[in-house]
Amino acid sequence: MRPLIDLERRRTAWTSYWATGGLHSCIGSLVDSREGAIGLFWRECFAGLQNGARVLDLATGNGAVPKLLLESTDRDVCIDAVDLAELKPQWMVGSRNVSVAFHPNVRMEALPFPDAGFDLVTSQFGLEYAQWPAALDEATRVCGEKASVAFILHHADSIIVRTGGIEHVHQQCLLGEGGLVAAAMNLLPHLARVGAGEAPDAAANRAREAYNEAMRQLAERMEGDDSPDLLLEARQHIHSTVGGRFGAEPAIRHSLLQAYAQALEDASVRTRELLACALDESRANDLVEALRSRLPGRAVERKCLVQSGDVVAWGISAT
Numbered sequence: 001m002r003p004l005i006d007l008e009r010r011r012t013a014w015t016s017y018w019a020t021g022g023l024h025s026c027i028g029s030l031v032d033s034r035e036g037a038i039g040l041f042w043r044e045c046f047a048g049l050q051n052g053a054r055v056l057d058l059a060t061g062n063g064a065v066p067k068l069l070l071e072s073t074d075r076d077v078c079i080d081a082v083d084l085a086e087l088k089p090q091w092m093v094g095s096r097n098v099s100v101a102f103h104p105n106v107r108m109e110a111l112p113f114p115d116a117g118f119d120l121v122t123s124q125f126g127l128e129y130a131q132w133p134a135a136l137d138e139a140t141r142v143c144g145e146k147a148s149v150a151f152i153l154h155h156a157d158s159i160i161v162r163t164g165g166i167e168h169v170h171q172q173c174l175l176g177e178g179g180l181v182a183a184a185m186n187l188l189p190h191l192a193r194v195g196a197g198e199a200p201d202a203a204a205n206r207a208r209e210a211y212n213e214a215m216r217q218l219a220e221r222m223e224g225d226d227s228p229d230l231l232l233e234a235r236q237h238i239h240s241t242v243g244g245r246f247g248a249e250p251a252i253r254h255s256l257l258q259a260y261a262q263a264l265e266d267a268s269v270r271t272r273e274l275l276a277c278a279l280d281e282s283r284a285n286d287l288v289e290a291l292r293s294r295l296p297g298r299a300v301e302r303k304c305l306v307q308s309g310d311v312v313a314w315g316i317s318a319t
Helices: 007-018 036-046 064-072 134-141 159-175 180-195 202-222 229-242 250-277 281-294
Strands: 054-058 078-082 100-103 118-124 143-153 300-307 310-318
Touching (some): 036 118, 054 064, 064 078, 118 134, 180 202
Parallel strands (some): 054 078, 118 143
Antiparallel strands (some): 143 310
C-alpha cells in the first residue's frame, strides 16, 4: 500500500497526534483495544506467550498493544515497540518498567533488528499504512522459527472508516476556500483595526459578511448530520477565538487560529491515509496469502471483528 502523503508530512501529522497522549488512533475513540472484539483478539494472541518471550509491536503509537499485553499477562516478556513518529506514551511516565523499549522514527519497511529475534510480531491499525511487500518482508524476517504474527487492520466497511469518510468531508469544508477557517483568518486583521479605533471600511464589511455566511453554511451542514462533533467543535473554537475570548491581542488570536488550522490539516492527513489504506476483502486475502508464503507451516486465520453489531476491524494472525 502506498501512502498518499510524503514521509515527513506523515511523520509530523502523527507526531502531533501522539503528543496529545491518546492511546488509540481511531476517530473519536470508536473502539478500545482493551475491550470487546479487539481486546478478545489480543488476549487470545497473548495466551501462548512463554516466560522470556520477545514481542515486537509495529506502528505502536503510544503503545496501546504493549500496555494491554503487560496488563494481560504475568509472564516475563520483553517488548520492543516502533513507530514512524515521535512517541509520547504517558502511561510510561514515571514507570520503572524496563521490559518495554520504544523506538521512534522507525519505518516498518526497515526494522533495526536482526533476523529471527522475536516470538510474536503485532500491529494495531498500523501495518496497512506501510509499503507492501517491504513491510511484510521485514515483519516476517524478524520472526523466530516458531514465532506468531497478529495484526488488527482497518476494515474498509467498518464503522471507523465510515466515520472517517464523514470527518474527511467536514475537514475539507472547514479548510477549503470560503470555509470557516479562511473566513476567520481574513476577518481578524479588520477586527484588529476596528479594535484600534478605525471605522470599518467596505473590505471589513465584506470580510464580516463572508464570515457570517461561512457560519450559516456550517450550521446548515450540521442539521441532520449523524456525526457533527467536529463541526460543533470548530464553530465553538473559531468563534470564541475571533470574538476575543483569549484577550484582545490580535497577534494572540491569529496565532491560536493558525494553530487550530494546522491541527485540522494534520487531522486531514491522517484521515486521508485511513480512507486510502483500509483493507477490503481482496486486500485482506492478499495479506493472508502473503503470510502463508512467508511463514510456511503456520495456520493463517482471518477474522472480521464485530462489536455491538458493527464491523470494527480485520483480525489476521499466523500461528
